[in-house]
Amino acid sequence: MKSTYREAVRAALRDAMRRDERVFLMGEDVGRYGGGFAVSLGLLEEFGPERVRDTPLSESGFVGAGIGAALGGMRPVVEIMTVNFSLLALDQIVNNAATLLHMSGGQFNVPLVIRMTTGAGRQLGAQHSHSLEGWYAHIPGLRILTPATLADARGMLWTALEDPDPVLIFEHGSLYNVAGELEDDAGPVELDKAAVLRPGTDVTLITYGGTLAAVLDAADQLAGEGIDAEVIDLRVLRPLDDGTILGSVGRTHRAVVVDEGWRSGSISAEIAARIGEHAFFDLDAPVERVCSEEVPVPYAKHMELAALPSAERVVAAARRAVGARG
């Protein structure tokens, strides 16, 4: 079946609301407007304003209300328009959602799902373009998902809703219009493993979310040069699937980590550190990283492109890794 990423997320929401009447969607403009990114278009008509709930501009208020509703036995899906605005709700996410279970000595689960867009590439300027999922991956108590494929866009939500703990799903804004084939019986997917999307023997390219397409493109280019790259889609940034990463590096002996976040203190730093800690003697070259330039994302197209990871930069990094013979 043909589907866009947007339709896949919508199908996941519809499916979840049909499966479990405790599930409801809440956020700014999710109802009458159809969703800031048109993800929830049509759901209000199908499920009504109780379950497709428009909120005022109150990120902290409605995210906190989602936490409370989860404590109260509901299964809220809270949409925050972009990760940039989630900073207004950081207190609720970090100090309440992520900590209540532990602080209460295991008494209070927060079975909440928060969806938000992330990432740059659409010339929206700094305050709509940041990739902060790596920050959230720093927080114990949260599960961080980054669906990069149609199957994951369709399948991660239900599994997330079954998790008794808070789950944050980051949808890269440039993915919504991506179209492709989705299995007719596509449904829930597991959330524990990274995926090896393309096997290879010479270098491991590790990425997630919005940069996956550029990395696959880079792998094609590298193949033309006789470099056989393995591509890993992390899928889950917390908890990281060390096994898949280290297993791959053990075979290829070289790694390039591609992350749209800023380099300093990023998830790519964490991954490089883990490879250094656990696979040091497998490495034939230093771990390479391709990240965003450490600037607020600029508006001008050429500047924005220059700030972001690209297939070219991934190819260059992979060449360096392969060229550095150990």
Next chain:
Amino acid sequence: MSPLLDTALPDPAHSRHLLQQMLRVRRLEEKCVELYSAARIRGFLHVYIGEEAVAAGVIETLAAEDAVVATYREHGHALLRGVSAGAILAEMYGRAEGCCRGRGGSMHLFDATTRFYGGNAIVAGGLPLAVGLALADKMAGRRRVTACFFGEGAVAEGEFHESLNLAALWQLPVLFCCENNLYAMGTALARSESQTDMALKAAAYEIPAWSVDGMDVLAVEEASRRAVDGVRSGGGPHFLELRTYRFRAHSMFDPELYREKSEVAQWMERDPIRLLQAAMETAGQLPEEQWAALQADVDAEITDAVAFAEAGTLEPVEDLTRFVTSQPGSELTSRAASDHNRARSAEGRAG
């Protein structure tokens, strides 16, 4: 400030009950201060001494199925909600027998069985939670009330306004209880708010609101009963401003440079426990031996609680990372689903 209560006394048994509830909080916290000074308990400690009438009056009007959300000054709310003094003290001792297995401490008391949802150390952080708990009740068709306690300092936070707006907009069953003790740490209300009438703020959100003498437990109880009835009968959120005062410093670290001793002394003349006690004595409701027995009961409870906490065990360090995420096979999902469905079918609107 009159040293007498304006409100008529209820029957003697009920007056005695309220007196005892306030005294339980007072003695528990006096013990906390003592234990803190002896370094038996650590961390931040905020006591409620002087404000007991607020928790006692409001919680008295709640039903078992209702929920309570409170702040870091919540020992009294937890106790009156039904968490045992032993479980509270053991928590402050950092013991496995504490109500949060020692992971919460003084500022983070929680208890699922009494629906006590904290214990929040972020000023105003509990308000959105209360809104959400109430939203869940409304969506599931349950007639439960969520009472949310917070200080007047929280009123300056955006979350206060976001929460009142949401609760009023969606007509949610929340009772907002603003414990106005006039100071947010050292900041006097008049130095932080342009409008110092809290009920007026609530009124701006179309929420029925009253200001109440928070030193008069009977007045608090009466106002709270009215408000809880309003909430429970589908009238949407209600708001109480409870005018009270804390007799002690903000926390054990506070040198209290911001207020005059004479001001504190003046308020202490309106000690909520002494006010009720005096009114009962005047009305012949508190024979000497009953007062003595009541105090002995409370003292015994606290002595037992300290013994329980002292005898507590330490959670094994190997369990450090427990409860960061749920254990595999958690029953939560299915349990909550059946609660939800039960509630909905009880309301005759299942499906």
